[in-house]
Amino acid sequence: MSFKPLNTAEYPQLLAEKVNTVVASFADLALPTAEIYPSAPEHYRLRAEFRIWHEDGSFFYAMFDPRDPKAPIRIDHFPTASETICTLMTPLRLALGEHSALNKRLFQIEFLSTLSGDMLVTLIYHRRLDDEWQLAAQAIAEQFNIQIIGRSKKQKIVLDRDYVLEQLPVDGKHYAYHQYEGGFTQPNGKVNAKMVSWAKARCGQNPDTDLLELYCGNGNFTIPLATHFRRVLATEISKTSVKAAHENFAMNTVSNALVLRMSSEELTSALNKERSFRRLHGVDLDSYAISTVLVDPPRAGLDAASREFIAGFNNIIYISCNPETLRRDLEILTKSHHVNDFALFDQFPYTHHMECGVFLTKQG
Structure with a gap:
């Protein structure tokens, strides 16, 4: 069975x-008329992962239907993925097939690409990787000009670097980001750029006041928005994302932002002077x-304490990946x-998922 190509003509409907x-x-809730930000109908996803199915001395990329999880669906072309991923898939599979050191007990392949063309491929195995694997993988990395990571149980081999470099275009300017393997990044780069631009447009110029950002990730919003404020105080719990944020601040010469490795609940408690933290x-x-x-x-939305806390500020920019919890919080x-602006960003075409943006200002 082969993957059925997207019918892009259906996307508008x-x-x-x-x-x-x-x-x-x-x-x-009587929200304003929603601004709609569609996705490209194909080649919109910057990440993809596939199981590797070995059969008759060869192998192919595979996915599985939850209704029939034991039957592999062969994937020769995956039009939801970025053009960089699609262009690489077949040549990479053929090249890996020529090296037993690279295809023996190969279990899964993960692709991480960028709008700027950088590519990282993670090869996951059910065996321990050795020097022979590393030499063969290095040759493949040089052949295709890509980054390669090898993984097996309790083993990770990084040939050069374990991140891609993104250059995100927002309002005529490019922002540089290290995006790490295994770290969270927005999957639809072009729609992400629209989200960041939308958030920037709600900031105005605030040279005497500061921005508080909860769940800042790798600085996706922090960096472009930092120029609108005197300072930015941000929080993030992922160690990988905090590391990336610090590096991304430096690459973009952002000197007025501080990211703390704390949960939103912890920072809320600290700002309310309920608890003190060594951090x-x-x-x-x-x-x-x-x-x-x-x-x-995240999809769970805001916890009750954080929701009550942010209600004390004049302006709230709320980006949500779950309309249900957004509605609860609103x-x-x-x-x-008062809700001034409402936007819908189609990060995940052909699915029921929708990213939302809401800009609120304090009443009275």
Whole structure:
């Protein structure tokens, strides 16, 4: 069985139906008319992963239907993936097939690409990797000008670097990001650029006030928004993302942003003077004059304490990957704030998932 190509002609209708469903779920909150930011209908996903299925002395990329999880679906072309990934898939498979050191007990392949063309490939095995593997993998990396990581149980071999370098175009400027293997990155780069631009447009110029950002990741929003404020205080719990954020601040010469490795709940508690943390040693929280807060929480949305805390600020930029939890949070936030802008970003075409953006300002 082969992967069925996308019918891109269906995308406008599918998007319209999804938009109608999401907008209807907020109907009783009387939100402004939603701004719609569609995706490219194909080659929009910068990440892809495939199982490797060995059969008759060869192997192919495979995916599985949850309704029949034991039957592999052969993938020869994957049009949802970036053109960089699609162009590499077949030549890489053929090249790996020529080296037993590279294809023996190969279990999975993961691709991480960028809008700027950088590529990292992770090869995952059910065996320990040796010097022969490393020499063969190095030759493949040089042949295709890609980064390669080899993984097996309790083993990780990085041939050169374990990240890709993205150059994200936002409002005529390019922002540089290290995006690490295994770290969170936005999967749809072009839509992500639209999200960042939308958030920037809600910031204005605030040279005397500061931005608080919860769930900052690798600095995806932090870096472009930092120029709008005196300082940025950000929080993130992922060690990999915090490391990337520090590197990305340096690459973009952002000197007015501080990222703390803390959960949003912990920072909320610290700012409310309910608890003290060693991680805040030397950080003068009282020196921040926060006027705007940006939140980009996981699918669970905001916890009750964080939701109550951000309601104390004049401006809230809320980026959500789950309309259901966004609606729950807005039911409370709209008691103190007015929704000025509402946007829908189609990060995941042909699925029911929708990314949302809401800009709220304090009433009165």
